[in-house]
Amino acid sequence: MTTAHGARARARIEVTAAIKDEARRQLAAEGAARLSLRAVARELGMVSSALYRYFPSRDDLLTALIIDAYDSLGGSAEAAHAEAAGAGPAQRWTAVCEAVREWALAHPHEYALIYGSPVPGYTAPQATVPAASRVGLLLIGIARDAYRGLGLARPTLPGELRPEAERMAADLAPDLPPETVTALVAAWAQLFGLVGFEVFGQFNRLVEDRAAFFRHAAGQLAQGVGLVYPQRGPAA
């Protein structure tokens, strides 16, 4: 019984994975807006109606792909952060940014799925939120470490923005100065601006040494957040 159940469960997992893999391939060829259950089934040698046993609709497949993409990106970023564990906040910041960039360049279509144009007619369910938050939480954590270690400069803030800054801080990181939280949110958006421009080709014929350009820009972002005291950790 358990064996049979186990085998069935295993088969289900494998087929589900195969469907998602093929769907990802199609994401590259057709884009999320034209992702088609039928085409996925055809490519897998299945019949389209069989897929409905795994994903009740096209949108559910899309949701699964989105969560996978966020988790894949989040995992890469967390791994890079863990590898830089001994370094100072500025280095760890840059390590995370570079991991985001590298993941995006390696998975442009999944990047487009999560940070590109929304798919018309589709709205991501709340179930995507935890996975989507991972990179942001990582960046907040780096700022928090710097703050606790007094390695954080406090950015300036116009009075006009103070109420909003306090609201954001209460929501995202009540233990950090509102100025820092505001700068973090801005840097987060700007990071994906840099990455998106590169992935989507806006830097074509404009920036050649994109790795060096990005490294510098990411460092400037760290500075904007206030991570200005690069504390060398134990020897690498």
Added chain:
Amino acid sequence: MTTAHGARARARIEVTAAIKDEARRQLAAEGAARLSLRAVARELGMVSSALYRYFPSRDDLLTALIIDAYDSLGGSAEAAHAEAAGAGPAQRWTAVCEAVREWALAHPHEYALIYGSPVPGYTAPQATVPAASRVGLLLIGIARDAYRGLGLARPTLPGELRPEAERMAADLAPDLPPETVTALVAAWAQLFGLVGFEVFGQFNRLVEDRAAFFRHAAGQLAQGVGLVYPQRGPAA
């Protein structure tokens, strides 16, 4: 003869405009990837084959929409810049950034068309380049004015990036310091990161007073470029 020609030419222009208008409406409903000549024709009470007299293919219609979008955005930005003509570089910078943001919020689907995910299978022809460059040229012009008026701080640049910076400067603005050109390109990408996050909904439940948030962030971008001496112009 000339009258007949004129009438025909006028009719052609009007129908072309109607096709593009309807196509823009569909962009909102379906997205660029699913833009369909047939659906446009249906909505206009035409027959699909008639559209081919105006646009030889779906991609040509897409190209026309892209150029229109870039021109619309560029025009808005240029108008905002002209209105701020008397102000200092930092104010003019912020005016242009805010015009970009407002245009994007007013035309989210056209924004997605030009700065969102690329449409799979479509590559924009060189004909889009001049329209696409307008905002960038405006930003370069502001920095140039500041530079000529000695109102420009020179950003720092790591040695690693110097060759690339010099290459970019030679391409984009040989009269400006390479450090400035590099900072400009980064700020340009970051500007669209901020705008994109807002337009595509990444700030939902996160940033509430988005206008104030953006104004501040745009000002920080200006500072990163070196536009730090706000010279008040003649009274507004």
Added chain:
DNA sequence: GTCTATAGGCGGATAGAC
């Protein structure tokens, strides 16, 4: 869980009459 069959659509693009 997979199959066939079916309903009820949709698309790009072309030929050839008018």
Added chain:
DNA sequence: GTCTATCCGCCTATAGAC
């Protein structure tokens, strides 16, 4: 420039047999 007709393809989703 617009029409009809046509080629040949595509899609989501369901019913019901096995």
